[in-house]
């Protein structure tokens with residue numbers, strides 16, 4: 001039995017694993033990959049200590065840091081996904097998709113979040129054939145083309161601003177009249193001559209042949225279905241927490257994020273902590289996720305030592 005199971009290898013999970021190693025807590029880190037969501041980013045400019053670092057290099061640095069400190073104290077189960085977590089008489093038992101079982105006195109959930117998919121006909125069919133969820137990865141492929149962005153939050157407008165650097169035109173479709181994005185970002189994008197904004201509209205279908213050729217949407221004022229000719233559809237429709245495996249075990253909020261005490265990252269279940277984007281933390285950023293992981297580890301250490 002381990003002292004601790006850490007689920008997830010993003011900034012929250014890696015920070016926790018580094019602290020676990022330094023505190024000599026016998027831990028296992030179970031994760032599909034190391035790096036987390038921003039691994040795909042071209043340039044991260046707010047990771048404290050690095051004015052600019054690519055997501056790939058940040059992931060490499062996470063791995064190198066973990067390898068340097070983990071010794072025999074922290075075991076690494078890479079390429080694995082926890083599919084169930086149960087409370088047992090002695091602690092907790094986790095099962096992975098490859099059928100491995102792990103037990104521990106405590107668990108830290110740092111499984112982060114994934115992108116909300118566009119749920120209209122054609123969206124899945126044309127994924128990676130024009131429909132994409134990562135502007136920084138795929139944006140340059142659409143140089144000189146007309147593209148659409150779905151979503152009127154900060155992520156949608158930031159994606160639009162990024163795409164305006166190479167696309168012929170960017171049309172942003174937003175389902176409401178008011179934007180959730182910061183006014184300064186909206187103003188900056190709106191001022192660009194190649195930017196078009198369609199408010200109060202709902203995408204209804206991605207159309208194409210081999211690749212995307214257009215996006216159909218419903219004008220919510222007139223009820224009319226319209227189509228814009230585009231080669232790319234960039235979806236920025238929010239994120240979904242990776243918490244399916246703890247539903248019914250720990251308390252979740254209305255959008256399935258784990259409720260965690262911001263002072264120490266404790267969840268509703270004694271012995272389970274949660275950190276980063278999988279939680280109801282108000283702000284989702286790399287530095288915050290790493291800080292949550294550290295906070296959790298400090299608390300887990302004291303909790304284990306008192307048992």
Ligand SMILES: Cc1cc2nc3c(=O)[nH]c(=O)nc-3n(C[C@H](O)[C@H](O)[C@H](O)COP(=O)(O)OP(=O)(O)OC[C@H]3O[C@@H](n4cnc5c(N)ncnc54)[C@H](O)[C@@H]3O)c2cc1C
Nearest residue numbers: 008009010011012036037082112113276277284285286289
């Ligand atoms: C494209 C993009 C760019 C971004 N750029 C920035 C930026 O510039 N600056 C910034 O501060 N933030 C940025 N963010 C946000 C930042 O990436 C997140 O806030 C941060 O990654 C959250 O860290 P986390 O450790 O909580 O979760 P994640 O990074 O989501 O990591 C979760 C980890 O858990 C693993 N996992 C998931 N489910 C399971 C499971 N069931 N079992 C085992 N492992 C599992 C995943 O494989 C992953 O390793 C960006 C996000 C995206 C999507």
